[in-house]
Amino acid sequence: MRCALALLVTAVIAIVAVAKEPESPTELQSGQVLVTLYSPHGPSMLELPGRKSWGGRLWVDDQKIGLIVPGRFLTLGLPEGNHFLAGERYSFFAKESSIHTDISLHRGERYFMRLVIDSKAVAGFGPTRWIAEPVTCEEAYHEAATLEPVKLKRIERSEVDRVARETYFPERGK
Numbered sequence: 001m002r003c004a005l006a007l008l009v010t011a012v013i014a015i016v017a018v019a020k021e022p023e024s025p026t027e028l029q030s031g032q033v034l035v036t037l038y039s040p041h042g043p044s045m046l047e048l049p050g051r052k053s054w055g056g057r058l059w060v061d062d063q064k065i066g067l068i069v070p071g072r073f074l075t076l077g078l079p080e081g082n083h084f085l086a087g088e089r090y091s092f093f094a095k096e097s098s099i100h101t102d103i104s105l106h107r108g109e110r111y112f113m114r115l116v117i118d119s120k121a122v123a124g125f126g127p128t129r130w131i132a133e134p135v136t137c138e139e140a141y142h143e144a145a146t147l148e149p150v151k152l153k154r155i156e157r158s159e160v161d162r163v164a165r166e167t168y169f170p171e172r173g174k
Contacts, residue, residue, distance in 0.1 A: 031079055032077040032080075033078055033079070033080050033105040033106065033109065033111065034076070034077060034164055035078055036113070037058065037073065037074050037075075037112075037113045037132065038074070038143070039069065039072060039115045040070070040071075041071040050118055051119075052070075052116065053070030053116065054070065054115035054117055054130065056088055056130065058074070058085065059086040059088065060078070060083060060084070060162075063159060064159070066150065066155035066156050068115060068150060071148070072147055072149065073144055073147045073169055075164040076162045076164065077164050079105075080106060082103070082104050083102075084103070085101045085113065086100045086101070087115070101113075101132035101133075111134065112134070112135050112136070114132070117131070118131055141169065141171070145169050147169055149166060
């Protein structure tokens with residue numbers, strides 16, 4: 001009797017542990033493509049005048065995804081096909097930028113995008129351009145291997161299902 005009870009408790013604990021495991025990026029829906037976006041920080045990338053790390057809201061296909069802060073990355077599972085990325089300044093009344101970065105996603109490939117701001121602003125006033133730059137896996141890994149993921153509390157509730165929950169920046173070729 002004790003053996004049966006111990007076996008039952010062990011089975012229940014194992015089921016609960018499996019249910020709580022983070023979603024694996026390989027468990028994406030059919031036709032989904034992984035896109036890792038990151039906002040670098042530090043002098044390695046930000047040596048050019050007027051360029052700085054992305055700090056603001058990310059929009060994908062007219063849908064607000066969430067707040068991206070410098071030094072963080074986010075991997076999204078998006079359907080194969082054409083998409084566009086945009087940003088907005090983080091403030092209560094901000095809206096999606098009218099300037100978009102178009103991307104075309106193909107099944108079987110993994111994409112990396114560097115998120116930066118190009119600003120000609122003086123003291124915070126002036127034109128700001130949100131840029132999502134496609135980069136190679138090697139460039140992304142070199143610039144962002146030590147970054148942490150965006151916290152899920154920064155993602156819009158309606159968009160959490162798009163997030164591939166990776167705890168570490170993706171390794172080369174994965």
